[in-house]
Amino acid sequence: MRKLDLYIGTTVLWSIVAVLLVITGLAVLFAFIDQLGDLEGGYTLKEALIYVALTTPRRLYDVLPMSALIGCLVGLGSLASSSELTVMRAAGVSLTRIVWAVMKPLLLLMALGLVIAEYVAPWSEVQAQARRSLIQAEGKTQSSKHGMWHRQGHEYIHINSVQPDGRLIGVTRYEFDDERQLVRSSFAREARFVDDGQWLLKRVAATRLFERHSEVEQLAEERWNIALTPRLLNTVVMEPDALPISGLWSYGRYLADQGLSAGRYWLAFWEKLLQPVVTGVLVLMAISFIFGPLRSVTLGQRLFTGVVVGFVFRIVQDLLGPASLVFGFAPLVAVLVPAAVCAVIGLWLLRRAG
Known part of the structure; x- marks a missing residue:
């Protein structure tokens, strides 16, 4: 048999x-x-x-x-x-x-x-x-074909590319106040995750918007405090059907904690x-x-x-x-x-x- x-x-x-x-x-x-x-x-x-x-x-x-x-x-x-x-x-x-x-x-x-x-x-x-x-996103402040959008609090973020080593390429940020008015926009060529749990943005071009005028500033580096780790970002940038089971579980819980649809x-x-x-x-x-x-x-x-x-x-x-x-x-x-x-x-x- x-x-x-x-x-x-x-x-x-x-x-x-x-x-x-x-x-x-x-x-x-x-x-x-x-x-x-x-x-x-x-x-x-x-x-x-x-x-x-x-x-x-x-x-x-x-x-x-x-x-x-x-x-x-x-x-x-x-x-x-x-x-x-x-x-x-x-x-x-x-x-x-x-x-x-x-x-x-x-x-x-x-x-x-x-x-x-x-x-x-x-x-x-x-x-x-x-x-x-x-x-495909090389030299562009924002790639319309690829990349990903993410929201945390009053900040909307677009990232052109997340590299396997956790490095971010092309980070565009839009910050709003409680009345949903845009108060600051910025673009960083690159971002790296540092030991203290924050991101270090490099070569930043930012614009602050006031009621009657705006101010432009160029920064070599800027600290960025956001509850996204390289592991989570590697999850965010992928379509759900390309993610591992463990990644779907952890990111689903993260979205629920942020009050977003998962x-x-x-x-x-x-x-x-x-x-x-x-x-x-x-x-x-x-x-x-x-x-x-x-x-x-x-x-x-x-x-x-x-x-x-x-x-x-x-x-x-x-x-x-x-x-x-x-x-x-x-x-x-x-x-x-x-x-x-x-x-x-x-x-x-x-x-x-x-």
């Missing part, structure tokens, strides 16, 4: 890996084509290739659930087409054992996905974003945390299809079904996620509802097949 489990698991696992490489390759190709529109100045074709290469781990992680669904349909479907599953069932192998044989190697793939999401993809994404932002970050947190569950549910549904409506169809029909189901699932997720932010229900619900529906369908079909 152990050899049988190994045979089933290996067949399905290699099919999933093959599909994962194909879908990731397509995602990388489309990303590269998208970057061609941003080629200007120092951002050359070589830099675009480097950026796409560095963002590949995130893209691989994003397509893992769909790849697992389609790969399981292909791998297990090949066993069904050659009547091997029929022979196994006739020999007394239970449906539960076949499901477990498929799920065992998938657990390894899920664990690898979590490692990529928590450690590999965030690091490479920081490198990619920092490199591109530094090149819905997007909690939604991304639950999506990443529950992705192994979602992947397992999609594979369960794929298994139920093989023993149910897709038992005797062609490989092309199985591929088509997998793509359609995967896209429908992703569309429902993408609709429920923003809906939770607009209508105010818990992001956890938006993540669990599609998975729960798929689990019910899969278990119902397996029960009929059993």
Whole structure:
């Protein structure tokens, strides 16, 4: 029985890996084509290739659930087409054992996905974003394409680029009074985090606004007291779906402490945390299809079904996620509802097949 489990698991696992490489390759190709529109100045074709290469781990992680669904349909479907599953069932192998044989190697793939999401993809994404932002925002007081905005108290801040070493490039600050009147604006070429918990701004050009006049000042250095550490800033500058689970948790709590909306970050947190569950549910549904409506169809029909189901699932997720932010229900619900529906369908079909 152990050899049988190994045979089933290996067949399905290699099919999933093959599909994962194909879908990731397509995602990388489309990303590269998208970057061609941003080629200007120092951002050359070589830099675009480097950026796409560095963002590949995130893209691989994003397509893992769909790849697992389609790969399981292909791998297990090949066993069904050659009547091997029929022979196994006739020999007394239970449906539960076949499901477990498929799920065992998938657990390894899920664990690898979590490692990529928590450690590999965030690091490479920081490198990619920092490199591109530094090149495209060079010499500009404020980059309209890249960088990030942040608010703390009465101060609005734009940062062109956050480097992996914690150094900030191009810091624009707008300070308002209690009546929401602009009282000071400034631009610093660079900022570094110093030991006393403050930032040291360098080469600062500032303008103070008064009721009837303004004053311009040039400063070599200026202290800046703000509750943002380099670690938090590396979180702020990234899109939520590119952040690690721990970063989403810490930044979500930071935004809550500041009285700011953290819905997007909690939604991304639950999506990443529950992705192994979602992947397992999609594979369960794929298994139920093989023993149910897709038992005797062609490989092309199985591929088509997998793509359609995967896209429908992703569309429902993408609709429920923003809906939770607009209508105010818990992001956890938006993540669990599609998975729960798929689990019910899969278990119902397996029960009929059993």
